Amino acid sequence: MNTEHCDVAIIGGGPAGCSAAIYTARADLKTVVIDKDMHAGALGMAHIIANYPGMGAEMTGMGLLEKMRSHAESFGASFFKEKVNGIDVRHPEKTVYTTSGRMFKAKALILATGSMGKSGDLPGEKELLGAGVSYCATCDAAFYHGKQVAVAGRTREAVEEAMVLARFASRVLFFCPASTFTAPSEDVDRLAELDNVEVFTGRKVKAINGERFVESVRVSGPDEDIAVDGVFLYLTGSAPVLDYTGGQLDVCENGCLLVDERFRSSVEGVFVAGDILCKEVKQVVVVASEGCRAALEVERYLRGRDKPRQDYH
Ligand SMILES: Cc1cc2nc3c(=O)[nH]c(=O)nc-3n(C[C@H](O)[C@H](O)[C@H](O)COP(=O)(O)OP(=O)(O)OC[C@H]3O[C@@H](n4cnc5c(N)ncnc54)[C@H](O)[C@@H]3O)c2cc1C
Numbered sequence: 001m002n003t004e005h006c007d008v009a010i011i012g013g014g015p016a017g018c019s020a021a022i023y024t025a026r027a028d029l030k031t032v033v034i035d036k037d038m039h040a041g042a043l044g045m046a047h048i049i050a051n052y053p054g055m056g057a058e059m060t061g062m063g064l065l066e067k068m069r070s071h072a073e074s075f076g077a078s079f080f081k082e083k084v085n086g087i088d089v090r091h092p093e094k095t096v097y098t099t100s101g102r103m104f105k106a107k108a109l110i111l112a113t114g115s116m117g118k119s120g121d122l123p124g125e126k127e128l129l130g131a132g133v134s135y136c137a138t139c140d141a142a143f144y145h146g147k148q149v150a151v152a153g154r155t156r157e158a159v160e161e162a163m164v165l166a167r168f169a170s171r172v173l174f175f176c177p178a179s180t181f182t183a184p185s186e187d188v189d190r191l192a193e194l195d196n197v198e199v200f201t202g203r204k205v206k207a208i209n210g211e212r213f214v215e216s217v218r219v220s221g222p223d224e225d226i227a228v229d230g231v232f233l234y235l236t237g238s239a240p241v242l243d244y245t246g247g248q249l250d251v252c253e254n255g256c257l258l259v260d261e262r263f264r265s266s267v268e269g270v271f272v273a274g275d276i277l278c279k280e281v282k283q284v285v286v287v288a289s290e291g292c293r294a295a296l297e298v299e300r301y302l303r304g305r306d307k308p309r310q311d312y313h
Contacts, residue, residue: 003103004080006030008298009096011084011244012112014041015284016274018068019291020110020298023311025075027299032104033072034096036083038065041114042275043284047130050142052284064284080104084113084244089267108269108298111257112291113241115275115282120236124208132214132230137161138283141168144230150175150217152205153234156183159191161232172197173226175219177204177235205231240276254278263294271298 008024010017013035024031038044039062046061055064069079082098089109096104125133134140137151141164148171151162158174159181166172174191179202181188192199200219207218208231216225240256242249250258250266256278263271273294274287296308303309 002101003105004032004078005105006032006078007106007302008032008108008110008295009034009094009104009106010077010110010112011087011096012041012114012241012274012276013038013069013079014043014112014114014274014287015065015068016114016276016287016291016294017110017112018065018072019288020112020273020295021072021077021291022068022075023292023295024110024298025072025077026311027295027309029299029302031072031077032106033069033077033079034082034084034098034104035079036081038062038069041065042282045130046139048143049139049284051139068288086244086246087248089248089270092269094269107302108271110271110273110291110294110298111245111265111276112272112274112287112294113244113276115238115240115278120233122205122208122233124210124214125233128208128210128214131212132210132228133208134230134232135234136282137164137232138281140230140232141165144169146170147229148173148227149230149232150205150219150226150228151232151234152177152217154178154181154183155234155237156187157237158232158234159183159187161234162191162197163194165232166191166194166197169230170196173228174199175203175205175217176201178202205233205235238275240278242276262297263290264297269301271301 007029010033013033043061050057086097088095094109149169151174154176204220209216216227271294273290
């Protein structure tokens, strides 16, 4: 059986994993990054990333990911295209199993497999993702300057994201599928008071229409097509990708990993970074910084330092 030995194995090659790899490889730790598919993570799916410092307004998600990966490779990190389907973290040497049968043995692990936006199955949703369908107003609101958009959801996140959109869009139509919100009522009231926002309860977005871009949404109660340039969906939430951990790491009530302020999980030698951590803010710049922090902690752990080593000349 094909087994790779290394100092640190990073599971997930998104921005959190790549950033961690840059730091561990530069610290002269033998680093492998195991990633199932560059298109499978949030950054790989993102159309334009206009807010990553230094990259300008036209950078695509895949373009940024490729740059991050080559940067890590230039310092000696090795990338493997494999799907991880199990880990064994009961011993000082950790083992990572993949669906192809290849195994990795590492002195430390960084888990950076992100979170899965539980995408829904509205007609038109998949086809128009990135062409007017979005799950992130913080990321995409600026593309809707002066335009009419719809928001579907009932959570605090949906309401907060609609407030962000209201700063850009000419009109925000908020469709809450139920008669009540799960968001705090004072937040809903603040949203409804805005001049360019209309809040509808008990109306569901049933379909998204458009040829190449979103043109309208079909809503219920009564059924009608309403013209919009974009639709922001907050109907299904997201969950951390942990299926391969086999319950070996402690999680809290909401199913998120328990991690301390130094990005250490409940098992010694296993560190965690990125959207897998169930945070309120999901942004590339944030997860890149977490990858850095986790990597510096790995170096501290493996080399027995009191403090993390600063990585500068
Ligand atoms: C549509 C969209 C638009 C966005 N726009 C912006 C934006 O404009 N600006 C911004 O800052 N942020 C944006 N974001 C958020 C940003 O992309 C994420 O916060 C960020 O990518 C999270 O990084 P990550 O490394 O934690 O996870 P991800 O980017 O999700 O990477 C996780 C990686 O883990 C791998 N993986 C998962 N499971 C396994 C497994 N079992 N085995 C091996 N590999 C595995 C995946 O292949 C993937 O490459 C957007 C997100 C989406 C979905």
